[in-house]
Amino acid sequence: MTFSLPDLPYSHEALQPYMSRETLEYHHDKHHLAYVNTANTLLKGTEWEGKTLEEVVKGSFGKNVSLFNNASQHYNHMHFWNWMKPKGGGKIPGKLEKAIVDGCGSLDKMKEDLIAAGVGQFGSGWCWLQFKDGKVTVSKTANGENPLVHGATPILGCDVWEHSYYIDYRNRRPDYVKAFIENLVNWDHVAQMYDKASG
Ligand code: MN3
Numbered sequence: 001m002t003f004s005l006p007d008l009p010y011s012h013e014a015l016q017p018y019m020s021r022e023t024l025e026y027h028h029d030k031h032h033l034a035y036v037n038t039a040n041t042l043l044k045g046t047e048w049e050g051k052t053l054e055e056v057v058k059g060s061f062g063k064n065v066s067l068f069n070n071a072s073q074h075y076n077h078m079h080f081w082n083w084m085k086p087k088g089g090g091k092i093p094g095k096l097e098k099a100i101v102d103g104c105g106s107l108d109k110m111k112e113d114l115i116a117a118g119v120g121q122f123g124s125g126w127c128w129l130q131f132k133d134g135k136v137t138v139s140k141t142a143n144g145e146n147p148l149v150h151g152a153t154p155i156l157g158c159d160v161w162e163h164s165y166y167i168d169y170r171n172r173r174p175d176y177v178k179a180f181i182e183n184l185v186n187w188d189h190v191a192q193m194y195d196k197a198s199g
Contacts (some may be wrong), residue, residue: 039070085186103136118177131197
């Protein structure tokens, strides 16, 4: 099995004004494609050839750094496009809302902690809502890492690499993470991932 670049689930202009066509042209069409192509090249001849993406990510962590970085970024970005939608943000489905309040204290606290995680991640990385030990919690990771390799299931992730926001927000990462949460998140998709993770 080789990996392939999925189409965006919306047009390149669909997330404007919060994420521009130019950002998606670079981020999806070039950066994500490079992760896919590099992962396919590095996968050849390894013990993970023919495994699912999740198995490659978990298996290569700590064992094959280059393959892990690229496969994990493919996993992260595949989900990232679906974690956003035009006219996103807004109401969080009831069951997920309850789980967030249980795990994070309140919706406002979750948003505050998620923004703090995204802003506080030094250099490149991601901030997450994850399902771990029966609870929804906030976390952050460096570079291409994700909660899968820390015994958790990601249900929402925000890419805080500069390539995700520099065109639209320049160095204002806090404004980007706030706009992501308030105007871009596809909470229905997050709720679906929560349902699957919480079984
Ligand atoms: Mn990215």
